[in-house]
Amino acid sequence: KNEVEQSPQNLTAQEGEFITINCSYSVGISALHWLQQHPGGGIVSLFMLSSGKKKHGRLIATINIQEKHSSLHITASHPRDSAVYICAGNNDMRFGAGTRLTVKP
Amino acid sequence: SAVISQKPSRDICQRGTSLTIQCQVDSQVTMMFWYRQQPGQSLTLIATANQGSEATYESGFVIDKFPISRPNLTFSTLTVSNMSPEDSSIYLCSADRNYNEQFFGPGTRLTVL
Secondary structure, X not given: OOOEEEEOOEEEEEOOOOEEEEEEEOOOOOOEXXXXXXXXXXXXXXXXXXXXXXXXXXXXXXXXXXXXXXEEEEOOOOHHHOEEEEEEEOOOOOEOOOEEEEEEO | OOOEEXXXXXXXXXXXXXXXXEEEEOOOOOEEEEEEEOOOOOOXXXXXXXXXXXXXXXXXXXXXXXXXXXXXXXXXXXXXXXXXXXHOEEEXXXXXXXXXXXXXXXXXXXXXX
């Protein structure tokens, strides 16, 4: 069983929809990363957070360290948001399997 | 933020050969990491590249297969030795500044024939 679980594995949305990707982990971590991987492999670090909520543009990440759960939200989704989104625990960098998001125009 | 570059961006190699991937950071960082992403899989940490000492390898990865150098605080190399088609992956390096921020390189896409 993976120590970091993401859901859903695949997500298809229409442009403009509100999107939520969830991440749960079974090991203790001090912080969690949300990463975005575009086709071709390039990875961008979106957020690193250890408590509460962070917002950057249309992206919002929340975390509850005690409940070992984090969510990534995308408001007003756009086709350019199509990518794989990966969460990772800061300690030992355990990665989730990723959520493949496709936003259709 | 830190900017990380990797060379080469992609390569096609023959079975049995070795390839060295370079990772350059535009500022000094405390930790550098190497990851592998096999087709259809998530990222897996190969090793932590320590400056001035041997790399620390994760379970399933050994120095003979993936020798790593870290000669200074801005540069590291990963060599994939005696390659086989199973080594076809994306290899990524990342850097951690002050144990607080992770920055990822663009990745090296390796195909082994």
